[in-house]
Amino acid sequence: MTDRFAISPFGGKGMARAQFLVNEQVRRARKALNEHATEAQSPSDHAVDKWQLLRAVTEARLVLGLSDRTIVVLEALASFTTERQLDPADDLVVFPSNAELSLRARGMAPATLRRHLAALVKAGLILRRDSANGKRYARRSEEGHIEEAFGFDLAPLVMRASEIETHAAEARRLARAIRALRSEITIHLRDIAAIVEAAAEEGRGRSFAPYAERLAALSGRLGRNTDWETLKARRDALLALRNDVEKAYLEGLSEADLEAREAGHVVNENINMSANGTQNERHIHNSNPESQLETYQEKVEAGPMPPDLETKSAVESDHDTASGQRGGRRKPEAEGSGQKPPVGFETVASACPQMRDYAPDGLSDWRDLMKAAETVRSMLGVSPDAWAEARAEMGDINAAITIAAMLERAEVIRSPGGYLRRLTERANSGTFSVKPMLNALISARQKAVLEKN
Template identity: 45%
Template sequence: MVTHISTTPFGRRMLTLAHVASQVDAKKRPPGKAVHKWNIFRAICTAKNRLGVTERALAVLDALLTFHPETVLTGEGLVVFPSNQQLCLRAHGMPPATLRRHLAVLVDSGLIIRRDSPNGKRYARKGRGGEIELAFGFDLAPLVVRAEEFEALAEEVLAEDRARKLVRERITICRRDICKMIAAGIEEGVPTQSNGQGPDWMTLHELYRSIAGRIPRTAPRAALEGIATELSLLADEILNLLEDHLKTQNPSGNESHSERHIQNSNPDSLTDLEPRSRESRGAIVAFEPEPERMPERTYPLGMVLDACPDIIDYSRGGISNWRDFQAAVAVVRPMLGISPSAWFDAQSVMGESEATVVVAAILQRGEAISSAGGYLRGLTRKAEAGEFSLGPMLMALIGSRKREKQRA
């Protein structure tokens, strides 16, 4: 009767101290301890980065678990002994060389233990009653021994994911609040300085852009929390400016402000911060009953938003049509420092729809353009001479965003 259990791998595979440690831990397993194999597998999948295993290695572990006949892992019979051919089939047709590589990953990470036979084959010896007396293959005992460790790691990962999601939600809300409060302050002419002291709205907007520009696509939670705190402080400061302005207004001013707000509260009406001609105002009134459609001589809205996503931050409730897009651009124009005359010239030469897209593109380029008004005038002159086309500008922005994603 064989009483010695294999502890070393067959062939050229080397034994490491980590392998010995896994075998020592397996010996400490209480005989009566039982765990649900699929619950433990889900915990390992959640904590895979902490454990240093890949998705392909987990697919092999999943296949190994299917060779254990019971759902509950307990007792001594935890060695499974499938052939490589059967393992490859259950691992969705994985090539043999890939299978061997990922089996080594599972062994090195301490999830399974090799119990190799004298010739390296996997098989089981049965007694006279048909019960398995000795098996050579892969021992699943570490899954039972380390069950609590796997579950604790999974909880930590889930808690970290929840915390990261919350801080990203906080950043999104702060960005939306700051953009819309700055837009409201500019539209209502709220003063920001007392006795010539303090920043103006453009300075606050530049401060916001500098903070928002440091938000990485992928970052640890600690880095995101620092940015969220900065945005929260800035949002509180801007809100205090608006509240202080309301406190200084007299009741009649509040009443007239409320009446003006009610008259302009229709979300379907296009808010224009620049003066228009009588004909233009009349055109808007006549246009309201018509269904939404894409303006003539412009590009699809989805393509424009793909090239200029920053304009969405300045919308009231997202941009789902061209009217929403034009309303957001009307908020952005004075924030960029574009004068009414520069805007009127751009509309006259390019057309209103193309001019609004150009303003969104200028916003997207951000600090790369020192003077938005002067830049718009330069583009207007080029368009008047037939030397400017909107398409290459949009494609350049889309290409730049794609390159940023690839670098990230």
């Protein structure tokens, strides 16, 4: 019987040229395998593990043009072969009934099943071997061996095993590259945001505003299926922005800043940064929302004063005594609790963007912030007495900054008036500073941006 037997579809449908070509390729490949079979190399040496092959098909599905549902049907067909190792030299025709095939395809509807079978034929992974009446069955000999089978031939799938594995390896390589690219994008976003924030804290926020806008434009959410080209374009844009930001930041430093400094100063800065990081973590995970902004004040009360500050306080105390001042030591004053703001205006505007909604003429300086704070404190329900006490203890600017920070957390502060009074008491004892509050808001916003990506 000819090797090209039963290659036309049942039901009067035309046969595509591609189907004839696939059949001819299978015929020639089988012939070559049988001709070159020797004792040292039999046709079984070319057998492949069907489940490993199906895994490779799944990994290479985009190149092969297959959907996940189509692969489910292919797995169902492969499950009808009795051996795990599929030899291309063997007869690989399977002949399941529609009902059984539907069961093994997770209960797929007949119409859907036919559509995915057609997709497998079109992809060149299976061949139809239709009988005279279109039914699928096998004709057996008296000994029970299959002499002739009509159904779906899996030989094309096995013949293309090497090609499919190559596509799968390339898909795995691309997936690894995309994961690395996503990680690189996240790190660039984090580093650039940290540099812009540092510049704002140093009072250079206005000159870095264009960089902050570019960063915001490049911080959009990336979908799970974003392609390589889109990710690479985002990475390249972030690299260009990072170069510009780093160059601008270094240009703002003096030669003395860039030279090696005393080891003790560097160590002290690192210790302070570590302490701030610990407090940031405590702030984010504090289970009591109303106390989150206060958590940062605890580091002032947590332990003894650093040696350099103790020396400074002793000198000031001696000076006060020598000047004949009454009352002994002066009331302690934490950083940022006096009239002079501890941070730049741009930092406050960046950490508390909602204040712009309450500044009809725009929010461009401290005067605008204090005007907006008057409106916001009334809206929050802070009494005039509590507001007056806060201004007296903290100073007008720092009290306005405190109101701005409270506005950002208004939904979790149960009693804004009582909350402000507690902060005022801290200011009175010298253990209050607005700077940690702003750092908490900035860190939370940066974390939210990174989680989106």
